[in-house]
Amino acid sequence: MRRVDRTSANMNSRRSRRDSDLVLSNFGQKEHLFKFLVIGDYGVGKTALVRRYTEGKFSSNYKITIGADFAIKSLDWDPHTKINLQLWDIAGHERFGYMTRVYYKYAVAAALVFDISRMATFQSMKKWLCDLREKVTLSDGSSIPIVLLANKCDISVAVTNEQIAKFCRENGIDAWYATSAKNNTNVDSAMRYLVEKVLSAKIDGGVRDSIRLREASLNRERSSCCK
Numbered sequence: 416m417r418r419v420d421r422t423s424a425n426m427n428s429r430r431s432r433r434d435s436d437l438v439l440s441n442f443g444q445k446e447h448l449f450k451f452l453v454i455g456d457y458g459v460g461k462t463a464l465v466r467r468y469t470e471g472k473f474s475s476n477y478k479i480t481i482g483a484d485f486a487i488k489s490l491d492w493d494p495h496t497k498i499n500l501q502l503w504d505i506a507g508h509e510r511f512g513y514m515t516r517v518y519y520k521y522a523v524a525a526a527l528v529f530d531i532s533r534m535a536t537f538q539s540m541k542k543w544l545c546d547l548r549e550k551v552t553l554s555d556g557s558s559i560p561i562v563l564l565a566n567k568c569d570i571s572v573a574v575t576n577e578q579i580a581k582f583c584r585e586n587g588i589d590a591w592y593a594t595s596a597k598n599n600t601n602v603d604s605a606m607r608y609l610v611e612k613v614l615s616a617k618i619d620g621g622v623r624d625s626i627r628l629r630e631a632s633l634n635r636e637r638s639s640c641c642k
């Protein structure tokens with residue numbers, strides 16, 4: 416996975432193409448580039464999920480993510496559509512939190528990840544959700560599609576399905592999956608769900624222009640969701 420420099424200037428200068436765009440290939444095939452975020456507390460398995468999805472690999476070693484990494488996965492969605500997913504794996508440790516605004520920019524969907532064996536990481540979901548909704552909206556003011564991932568379902572469970580379903584109901588999250596990066600459980604399905612949501616929301620054409628990062632002053636209006 417590629418490490419992302421922790422300054423917006425470097426990030427912009429290193430981009431070879433826009434974060435989210437639509438191009439027509441020579442063969443009349445539509446090609447999309449979608450930026451997805453993977454967020455949640457440290458150690459919940461964000462990097463492991465991204466690695467599982469993009470490389471088909473898993474390691475039991477924990478190597479903390481510094482700042483953010485990203486990885487690309489190309490999907491031949493249908494005979495007319497190719498999708499390049501840019502998965503941004505955001506460091507979960509609080510000391511990197513000050514950069515989330517930059518990392519979230521131009522995202523069109525997000526996976527919120529917690530560790531199903533650690534209740535505290537589930538309780539943090541509200542904070543991550545609020546942060547995301549405050550900082551990223553579509554041009555019509557709606558929030559980007561979100562999926563909740565209860566990761567490490569291959570080990571002991573500390574959060575029940577009922578608790579997860581209730582959280583989703585109360586917070587407007589339409590889907591959640593019990594995942595295991597280790598056993599490759601539901602990782603593809605969760606990502607597929609997000610792609611379908613983005614495509615069906617018809618934000619695929621000129622996505623970049625349809626996403627805007629809210630200014631700090633606007634954020635204050637919505638900050639109540641975390642209270």
Ligand SMILES: Nc1nc2c(ncn2[C@@H]2O[C@H](COP(=O)(O)OP(=O)(O)OP(=O)(O)O)[C@@H](O)[C@H]2O)c(=O)[nH]1
Nearest residue numbers: 457458459460461462463475480507567595596597
């Ligand atoms: N059993 C099990 N272990 C997992 C799973 N996913 C991740 N892990 C382990 O959990 C630890 C943390 O995983 P990471 O993917 O590095 O966690 P992270 O969320 O990226 O953490 P930060 O980079 O600090 O934000 C590692 O030791 C992984 O091997 C899983 O599905 N099952």
Ligand SMILES: [Mg+2]
Nearest residue numbers: 461462479480
């Ligand atoms: Mg990581």
